[in-house]
Amino acid sequence: MTTPTPPPAFALDGLSKRFGDKVAVDEVTLDVPPACLFGLVGPNGAGKTTALSMAVGLLRPDRGTARVLGADMWTDPVAAKRELGVLPDGLALPERLTGGELLGYWGRLRGMPVPVVRSRTAELLRILELDEAERLGTTVMEYSTGMRKKIGLATALLHAPRVLVLDEPYEAVDPVSARVLTAILRRFVAAGGSVVMSSHVMSLVEQLCDRVAIIAGGRVVADGTVDEVRAGSSLEDRFVALVGERRLAEEELSWLAS
Template identity: 70%
Template sequence: MTIALRLSGLHKTFGSTIAVDHLDLEVPAGSFFGLVGPNGAGKTTALSMAVGLLRPDEGRAEVFGDDVWSDPVAAKSRIGVLPDGLALPERLTGRELLTYTGLLRGMPKNEVVARADELLAVLELDRAHSTMVLDYSTGMRKKIGLAVALLHAPRLLVLDEPFEAVDPVSASTIRTILRRFVVAGGSVVFSSHVMALVEQLCDRVAVIANGRVRAAGTLADIRQGSSLEAVFVDLVGARVGGTEGLAWLAS
């Protein structure tokens, strides 16, 4: 089995806080892989180390066998990344951003232009091609970020909360494109807090808590006939509140 992304013993601390605790994870090629966990579980830190945005204190991250830190050019050529809190050059238009990104990657200009046109059209951003990113809505920013991630035809997409604060129409467009990417042989890893979305899209899932993988495998194996939300609550030892106090609300 080909492994698209392998994380081995990833460890990261910030002061006295352990953000990621010797985390191991394998993402098979061709899978739609969901990463779920409570706030502060270490998902964003782990993904940042996986794609070369944050150097780990210990451990390795490999993309199709290429080490992200010892051979970054080879590894990153195969990755498309949509990080959390995506910072984009806001004084560029969507078309300018794609052109700049493609040329920076060394792609031929005619290829960049053709792919940019197609991405803007498919992501329904063609009417805003001359609008500066500064004036984009949250949904538009997510879509142009996805366009940047897809521009160089990667084999693996790593997306941190790609549906957060996205309107239903934009979310539907993004889901359709990600499904097409996987059907065509690509691999997707994305983090989310929305269990229903993970169940709808993913064939594999990992539950992270306190910087460690609590469970990983096929969606069916993890769920074991239950809902992903119920399994998640049980695995992370969360206490579901809301039943006590607030008596004045019923008065």
């Protein structure tokens, strides 16, 4: 008997979204296999965040589907979100809770057993170097940008999802914490999980990811393994070649040199 092929960990098919006359996302189709670290890159305004927001159920698409391990995000959202951990762009958090209180609240919303939530919370706060802030009673309102990014990641990891969707997870994170984050993501993928990560840092995506897609003008202009997409050059050079480069004319901003 032939073993059935498992579904992609994360699959977008024809996702589209228009805001008035502007097409923000235009027929985006991507497949992320199991045990894969997938990078999504593009210039500002390319449609990355809009596409990911639709894919995780935060924004309803005009057309298309998004599936997590075969479960449709819009027709079977409970099953899809059960397997999904999300760090969205501009994550709004309860400001007057400490990190530990926030994770406790998050765990209760997920219906997790209290002892499990307590154990995982303590471990996440320690590994993400937020335990000292917790000891001092620091609230999320007092967190730095990097600390907010880390507690957001902790909420995404708390319920042990099988797929992570992270919008700019390394933004404002210091180099030491970035190494810890990289170790977490690599361990997650080694255990069979899949990560979809947007980033503007080409060198990071090139070093960390197995596959990458470049989005420009709301469309996927390249998709494949990192080696396939960079096509013999650096990922940054390939990116610039595909999305175009704005060169500064000699006379522009000449007043800065006066």
